Amino acid sequence: MDVAIIGGTGYGAVELLRFLHNHPHVNIKKVISHSNSGRDLADVYPHLTEVADIQMSALEVDTLAEEVELVFFATPSNVSKNVIPSLVEKGVRCIDLSGDFRLRDGDKYQEYYGEEMASQQYIDKAVYGLPEINKESIKEASILANPGCYPTATALGLIPAVEQGIIDKKSIIIDAKTGVSGAGRSLSLNVHFSEMNENFKAYKIGVHKHIPEIEQMISERAEEELQVIFTPHIVPMTRGIMSTIYVDLNDQYSTKQLLDIYQSYYKDHPFVRVRPEGVIPATKEVYGSNYCDIGLYADERTGKLIIVSVIDNLVKGASGQAIQNMNIMYGWDEMTGLDQLPIFP
Ligand SMILES: NC(=O)C1=CN([C@@H]2O[C@H](COP(=O)(O)OP(=O)(O)OC[C@H]3O[C@@H](n4cnc5c(N)ncnc54)[C@H](OP(=O)(O)O)[C@@H]3O)[C@@H](O)[C@H]2O)C=CC1
Numbered sequence: 001m002d003v004a005i006i007g008g009t010g011y012g013a014v015e016l017l018r019f020l021h022n023h024p025h026v027n028i029k030k031v032i033s034h035s036n037s038g039r040d041l042a043d044v045y046p047h048l049t050e051v052a053d054i055q056m057s058a059l060e061v062d063t064l065a066e067e068v069e070l071v072f073f074a075t076p077s078n079v080s081k082n083v084i085p086s087l088v089e090k091g092v093r094c095i096d097l098s099g100d101f102r103l104r105d106g107d108k109y110q111e112y113y114g115e116e117m118a119s120q121q122y123i124d125k126a127v128y129g130l131p132e133i134n135k136e137s138i139k140e141a142s143i144l145a146n147p148g149c150y151p152t153a154t155a156l157g158l159i160p161a162v163e164q165g166i167i168d169k170k171s172i173i174i175d176a177k178t179g180v181s182g183a184g185r186s187l188s189l190n191v192h193f194s195e196m197n198e199n200f201k202a203y204k205i206g207v208h209k210h211i212p213e214i215e216q217m218i219s220e221r222a223e224e225e226l227q228v229i230f231t232p233h234i235v236p237m238t239r240g241i242m243s244t245i246y247v248d249l250n251d252q253y254s255t256k257q258l259l260d261i262y263q264s265y266y267k268d269h270p271f272v273r274v275r276p277e278g279v280i281p282a283t284k285e286v287y288g289s290n291y292c293d294i295g296l297y298a299d300e301r302t303g304k305l306i307i308v309s310v311i312d313n314l315v316k317g318a319s320g321q322a323i324q325n326m327n328i329m330y331g332w333d334e335m336t337g338l339d340q341l342p343i344f345p
């Protein structure tokens with residue numbers, strides 16, 4: 001199948017290329033770049049020399065629609081919402097790594113993304129692509145809203161507890177950390193080496209765009225409106241997200257009992273690995289892979305459950321999950337092209 005990637009020189013795009021390179025059913029027909037059209041991809045990314053021999057091109061919607069069946073958008077917020085409708089009308093399926101089609105509430109989108117949301121008819125078509133909870137709807141999607149990185153790690157950590165009624169759903173506190181590649185390739189003072197190295201910063205407390213996304217998703221699973229406290233931090237590592245979640249248990253449970261619930265919830269989901277008792281996952285244990293690893297600790301002293309969920313932000317948090325979604329949309333095994341071990345050490 002012929003596909004295109006838009007946002008060609010960004011981190012999400014280059015990570016899509018890394019996985020699609022070995023995908024048996026996909027041919028990357030076009031890489032579209034608004035800043036580097038006409039240049040070879042390997043000029044911008046020398047590590048792709050002689051393996052991804054592609055000249056980047058500019059976006060022309062009509063030509064693109066004739067050439068490919070599926071388009072990945074690895075563009076910043078507020079870009080895909082202006083292009084996806086015309087592609088979908090021409091029969092092209094789209095997978096969007098940005099947040100443009102994730103929220104259903106236009107006021108929330110305006111508040112957190114600072115612009116008007118995509119038009120309602122296309123929001124209604126969009127499917128939120130978290131395969132572990134939404135596989136059936138993903139199969140039919142024409143617009144696939146790939147989840148954000150923090151919401152992926154957080155939701156996979158929280159959802160079994162929310163759905164099984166074992167926690168007080170009003171007590172959720174999320175303390176999350178990300179590596180610097182989460183900010184994308186464009187430079188800003190926030191990620192300047194001198195300000196990142198040997199530093200550890202909290203940011204966007206109370207205003208991060210993933211707050212409404214996390215709340216929307218867990219409220220749907222709980223079938224009631226829920227709010228969360230979410231504090232993101234940036235730490236001096238290249239990849240990785242760790243979401244540490246604190247919730248009140250509404251009864252006495254041992255860690256073993258809770259792990260049994262989680263293991264049974266994820267038994268048919270190959271990319272979620274629930275760790276045994278006493279083992280808490282680290283970001284390096286999923287580095288470069290599409291796994292989400294989860295560890296639990298039931299603190300019987302305080303009646304709280306501590307959930308630790310780790311992913312690679314560029315893989316399960318972005319491009320790997322996008323490919324997992326594509327596999328489901330086309331009826332292929334969801335691990336196709338993604339069955340790689342994490343890079344360790
Ligand atoms: N990095 C991460 O961990 C994650 C990222 N995401 C989301 O995925 C998307 C891509 O992220 P990432 O690759 O990290 O970001 P980058 O900033 O690395 O790349 C985005 C690319 O989009 C292109 N672009 C920039 N501005 C515009 C514009 N106005 N119109 C069209 N294209 C533009 C540029 O490529 P070119 O000039 O070649 O077109 C740019 O390199 C974002 O929405 C991001 O929020 C989601 C989850 C995790």
Ligand SMILES: CC(=O)N[C@@H](CCC(=O)OP(=O)(O)O)C(=O)O
Nearest residue numbers: 098099148149178180182183234
């Ligand atoms: C370090 C850093 O800045 N990380 C980004 C990650 C968010 C991201 O990529 O968001 P979307 O997938 O929702 O577009 C942030 O916190 O905004």
